[in-house]
Amino acid sequence: EILRNSIRQIHEKNVSSVKTGRIRKQRSTAKYDMDTKREHSPETQRTSKKRSVWPASQRDIIAAREFIERSATSGEKILLVPDRDADGLTGGLQIYKTLLLLGASEDNISIHFVSKGSNIHVESEREVMQKHDPKFVIVVDQGSRMAPPIISPEIPTLIIDHHQSTMFPEKAQILSACMYEPVATSSLLCYVVCKELHPEAQSQIDWLAVIGALGDLGTSLKFEEPFPTELQETCKKYGKKKMSDAVALLNAPRRTPECNTLDAWNCLLTSSSPDFLVNKNEITPVLQECKERTKSELEKWSHVPPKFSKDRRIAVFTITSEYQIHPVIASRWTHLKDAELEMICVANDGYLPNRVHFACRIPRSKKDQGIDLIALLKEYAKVKEDLPERLGDNFARGHKEAAGRRSGRSSF
Numbered sequence: 001e002i003l004r005n006s007i008r009q010i011h012e013k014n015v016s017s018v019k020t021g022r023i024r025k026q027r028s029t030a031k032y033d034m035d036t037k038r039e040h041s042p043e044t045q046r047t048s049k050k051r052s053v054w055p056a057s058q059r060d061i062i063a064a065r066e067f068i069e070r071s072a073t074s075g076e077k078i079l080l081v082p083d084r085d086a087d088g089l090t091g092g093l094q095i096y097k098t099l100l101l102l103g104a105s106e107d108n109i110s111i112h113f114v115s116k117g118s119n120i121h122v123e124s125e126r127e128v129m130q131k132h133d134p135k136f137v138i139v140v141d142q143g144s145r146m147a148p149p150i151i152s153p154e155i156p157t158l159i160i161d162h163h164q165s166t167m168f169p170e171k172a173q174i175l176s177a178c179m180y181e182p183v184a185t186s187s188l189l190c191y192v193v194c195k196e197l198h199p200e201a202q203s204q205i206d207w208l209a210v211i212g213a214l215g216d217l218g219t220s221l222k223f224e225e226p227f228p229t230e231l232q233e234t235c236k237k238y239g240k241k242k243m244s245d246a247v248a249l250l251n252a253p254r255r256t257p258e259c260n261t262l263d264a265w266n267c268l269l270t271s272s273s274p275d276f277l278v279n280k281n282e283i284t285p286v287l288q289e290c291k292e293r294t295k296s297e298l299e300k301w302s303h304v305p306p307k308f309s310k311d312r313r314i315a316v317f318t319i320t321s322e323y324q325i326h327p328v329i330a331s332r333w334t335h336l337k338d339a340e341l342e343m344i345c346v347a348n349d350g351y352l353p354n355r356v357h358f359a360c361r362i363p364r365s366k367k368d369q370g371i372d373l374i375a376l377l378k379e380y381a382k383v384k385e386d387l388p389e390r391l392g393d394n395f396a397r398g399h400k401e402a403a404g405r406r407s408g409r410s411s412f
Contacts, residue, residue, distance in 0.1 A: 054226040055184035072102035076135035084254040084261040086215030088141035090208040091187040098194040116259035141186035187212020252290035257322035312340040320350035327359035356412040359404040373403035
């Protein structure tokens with residue numbers, strides 16, 4: 001009863017906070033101490049499933065809106081750090097468009113994409129981000145872990161994410177969907193946050209939210225509750241086929257050895273609709289060429305036979321490619337059946353020197369059996385006492401149903 005009353009009070013405050021698409025200035029009560037698991041603990045996860053709250057904590061959603069509005073009206077430099085896939089790109093562009101609607105200058109907004117095989121917690125990436133001299137940082141879809149501040153403790157930082165984690169970088173404001181089933185994509189999180197910030201926001205970003213959601217959750221996704229049901233009309237307006245084609249084009253540059261995500265971002269930035277992106281943008285042929293090259297590389301490596309672990313719970317496919325195709329091949333092999341099989345793992349020892357990048361998926365026949373790939377990877381890592389430490393922080397990242405990342409060759 002206490003929980004119900006608390007949620008009701010939060011909801012009433014949310015309703016009274018929205019006026020003509022702008023959020024009233026109010027002091028957020030959210031406190032973030034990322035050295036603890038208090039805010040996103042397993043206990044919070046179990047409790048959240050009983051609540052009619054989606055796609056994230058309403059308090060955190062309000063706090064994210066306040067952060068975006070504060071940064072937009074500050075007149076200061078803002079750095080956006082979106083992931084390189086369709087979900088991250090579309091989520092990042094929703095934030096970008098909303099900042100402009102709220103009055104931010106285009107000259108004050110910078111974009112940073114991490115380099116191939118890297119992540120935002122690497123010191124070299126931190127140095128590059130620091131050179132933009134931002135006063136606000138917004139990170140979208142980059143995964144989460146215990147880590148030092150993204151740039152420095154003094155720079156206000158908002159992290160919008162949906163990857164499984166109970167730990168987050170220090171001194172950051174967090175908006176995470178990972179504790180709220182069904183887990184929303186980062187692009188849907190951005191949509192829920194941004195559509196209330198300006199009267200014109202929803203009409204500018206709805207198609208971006210759909211592309212991002214389909215990119216992560218697949219074209220079979222139906223925008224039924226708790227998903228935003230108004231996005232059904234967006235799907236009908238543009239067609240899922242066009243949306244799916246847009247996803248493939250946006251994902252193509254990051255899969256090539258050059259990993260030039262900026263082409264995908266510029267194509268998205270200069271497109272007014274999925275149709276324009278797929279058929280009319282002058283950058284589209286560049287993305288199409290990346291797609292064709294990746295398709296050829298996929299065909300080359302898609303028929304490698306698997307090797308099974310001794311207990312037959314894992315089927316490992318080993319490839320050697322400079323292309324980021326291991327996640328795609330892992331998804332293609334989910335049809336594989338075996339009585340004991342719980343994990344499809346595609347290991348790519350050619351993506352970067354002296355590293356194995358790998359992607360894991362659950363077999364289709366075991367989708368409803370509650371398999372947690374992150375937990376399974378960590379279970380195998382315990383076979384040797386020093387192995388978890390050798391594998392490091394980039395091992396077993398992602399989601400319960402789609403995990404992976406990278407490790408040294410000998411450790412893998």
